[in-house]
Amino acid sequence: xxxSVMAKTGLLLDPYFSATxxxxxxxxxxxxxxxxxKGELAFGTVDTYLLWQLTGGRVHATDATNASRTxxxxxxxxxxxxALLDLFNVPRLLLPEVRNSADDYGTTDKHVLGASIPIRALxxxxxxxxxxxxxxxxxxxxxxxxxxxxxMLNTGSHPxxxxxxxxxxxxxxxxxxxxxxxxxxxxxxxxxVQWLRDTLGIIDSAAQTEALAASLQSNHGVYLVPAFTGxxxxxxxxxxxxxxxxxxxDTGRAHIARATLEAICYQTKELLDAMSEDMGAQPKVMRMDxxxxxxxxxxxxxxxxxxxxxxRGALLETTALGAARLAGxxxxxxxxxxxxxDLWQCDNQRVPHMxxxxxxxxxxxxxxxxxxxxxxAPEPSP
Numbered sequence: 001x002x003x004s005v006m007a008k009t010g011l012l013l014d015p016y017f018s019a020t021x022x023x024x025x026x027x028x029x030x031x032x033x034x035x036x037x038k039g040e041l042a043f044g045t046v047d048t049y050l051l052w053q054l055t056g057g058r059v060h061a062t063d064a065t066n067a068s069r070t071x072x073x074x075x076x077x078x079x080x081x082x083a084l085l086d087l088f089n090v091p092r093l094l095l096p097e098v099r100n101s102a103d104d105y106g107t108t109d110k111h112v113l114g115a116s117i118p119i120r121a122l123x124x125x126x127x128x129x130x131x132x133x134x135x136x137x138x139x140x141x142x143x144x145x146x147x148x149x150x151x152m153l154n155t156g157s158h159p160x161x162x163x164x165x166x167x168x169x170x171x172x173x174x175x176x177x178x179x180x181x182x183x184x185x186x187x188x189x190x191x192x193v194q195w196l197r198d199t200l201g202i203i204d205s206a207a208q209t210e211a212l213a214a215s216l217q218s219n220h221g222v223y224l225v226p227a228f229t230g231x232x233x234x235x236x237x238x239x240x241x242x243x244x245x246x247x248x249x250d251t252g253r254a255h256i257a258r259a260t261l262e263a264i265c266y267q268t269k270e271l272l273d274a275m276s277e278d279m280g281a282q283p284k285v286m287r288m289d290x291x292x293x294x295x296x297x298x299x300x301x302x303x304x305x306x307x308x309x310x311x312r313g314a315l316l317e318t319t320a321l322g323a324a325r326l327a328g329x330x331x332x333x334x335x336x337x338x339x340x341x342d343l344w345q346c347d348n349q350r351v352p353h354m355x356x357x358x359x360x361x362x363x364x365x366x367x368x369x370x371x372x373x374x375x376x377a378p379e380p381s382p
Contacts, residue, residue, distance in 0.1 A: 018045060019071035019088045026090070039093040045070065047122050048096045054119065056109030061097040064173040065124035073098065075159060075170055078178060101127070101172040102330035102337075120330035121323050126150045126183060127171055131326060132318030133287045134344030136179075136337060141275070141283045143268055144319070145292035147194075148232070149186035151271045153279065154179060164234040164274035174329070174337045182278060184233035184271035188226040190292050192260045195228065202253035210297045213258040221246035223366060224259035225373040232267075234274045235374070243373045261298050265305040266366040272306050285309045287344075289318040296348070304354035305363065314347040 022043055026033040035041050044052065048062045067073040067080075072090060074081035080095055099105065105119035123131070126144060130152050133142040138156030143149060152171070159168050159180040171181035188195075193206045203209060223245050225231075230238035244256065276282040286308045292298060293316050303310040315321055325340050334340060 018043075018069070019084070019090065022090050022094070023088045033091075036091045036094045041094055042096070043090075043094045044096050047124075051105055051119065051122065054108045054112055055106045056112065058109070059106040059119075061099050061105060061122070063099055063101045063103070063122040063124075064170045064178065065101060065127040066122065067096075067098045068170040069124065075168070075178075075180070078173070078176075100174055100176060100330075102174055102326040104330065118331065120328075121326035123172060123323055123326060125319055126152050127169075127181070128322035128326070129289055129319045130154060130171055130181065130322065131340060132315075132320070132322030132344075133289055133313060134341045135287060136341045139279070139281065139283060140287075141272075141285075142287045142289060142318070143271075145189045145264065145288060145290040145298075147189065147191045149189040149264060149268060149271075151184045151268060151275070151286075153182045153275045153283065155181055155279065160278055162274070162278045164278060165236050166233055166271075166274055166278065172326070172337075182275050184274060186232045186264070186267045186271070187229050189264050190290075191228075192224070192226040192263065193292070195226075196257060196260055200256070202256060206292075207295075209257045209261055210295045212254040213261050213297045213301075215254050216258055219246075219258055219262060219362075220248075220250070220255055221365070222251055222255040222259045223369040224256065224263045225369050226260065226263050227373045231370070231374070234270060235370070237374055240370075240373045241376055243369060243376065245369050245372065261295070262301060262305075262362075263366075264292070264298065265302045266363060268302060269306045269363060272308070283308060285311060287311045287313065289313055289316050291316065299348065299350045300353070303350040303352050305359055307352050307356070307359065309352075310350040311346045312348040312350075314345040 026036055042060050044062055045066045047066050051059055051061060064078060068075050072080055072084050072088065080092060085092055101123040102121050105122060107116040107118050110116055129144045130142055135142045135154050138154055141151065141153040143151040154171055156179060160182055161168055162182055167183045169181050169183050171179040193209055197203050225243045227240040228242045231240045272283065288299060288310055293312050299310050299312060328334055329337060
């Protein structure tokens with residue numbers, strides 16, 4: 001069952017995917033299945049719902065990137081998959097039309113925004129960030145640091161099947177030409193810093209972590225495994241528990257703040273190592289974006305631990321930027337998708353300074369800490 005879904009969608013089977021949600025609703029809400037089979041109900045992800053509302057119910061559509069996350073869309077033949085629809089018992093009439101990421105999605109209803117405004121792009125969150133970061137060639141990689149962390153590697157026209165439990169997904173579809181990507185997700189990035197501020201109360205603002213981390217010459221053996229909600233890629237262990245290890249009586253808030261930032265970098269290295277093995281090549285440059293990208297200490301340590309050049313763009317909110325540029329592409333403001341690559345501007349570049357042997361020692365200690373977090377995990381409830 002799971003292998004069938006993975007082969008067609010590139011997804012790990014997860015109860016939160018749309019397919020399982022639809023199936024539950026159809027099976028448990030009175031009259032839902034009968035109405036769906038008559039074409040009286042419409043399903044969509046958030047983008048589909050917003051499009052429906054903005055157009056006054058005239059357009060029921062989505063794009064290939066959002067469709068690829070439902071576990072019902074075959075990313076290889078770019079269609080709703082009949083076998084998967086049968087598997088989850090979902091009527092085809094329920095689903096939206098799948099269009100390109102840059103396309104004609106109609107116009108807004110005048111009663112909604114007061115004017116008829118063309119809608120020319122729909123795209124998933126991280127895929128939009130990939131476009132906004134100008135990562136439009138095979139081998140380009142970006143990593144977004146917000147509440148969580150999402151690394152995405154452009155694999156071009158070839159969908160790479162991961163051997164490390166990464167997601168194979170649609171990066172974008174332009175003029176019916178598909179570009180694919182590998183994606184790895186971390187649950188806790190900025191959320192870990194929020195924990196420092198809101199739960200522990202050892203900082204007043206996220207910006208303080210930069211100075212606290214820089215105040216120490218080393219981590220003094222203190223490691224944080226932020227498995228507060230389990231571990232994401234490549235571990236995918238929902239039962240792991242958060243751990244703070246290596247403390248002594250000298251351990252203070254600077255050590256904990258630094259360990260929190262370091263953990264983000266170690267986890268990113270795990271993602272990059274997994275992607276490199278899947279692709280057979282190590283990325284030389286990684287572009288970072290999101291709110292945490294403003295932290296200069298984090299950017300340098302990320303470069304040191306991953307042994308890659310880390311570039312930060314002039315605009316950190318690249319998700320909105322990518323969607324806007326795709327709309328411009330569909331509207332004719334740009335000649336081709338390739339024109340968007342040159343629009344990205346580097347604001348800051350970090351290169352590795354740490355010795356490789358030092359990096360390896362630090363990362364080996366991190367791996368031991370992760371192993372402890374996984375083995376400590378209590379048995380799941382029956």
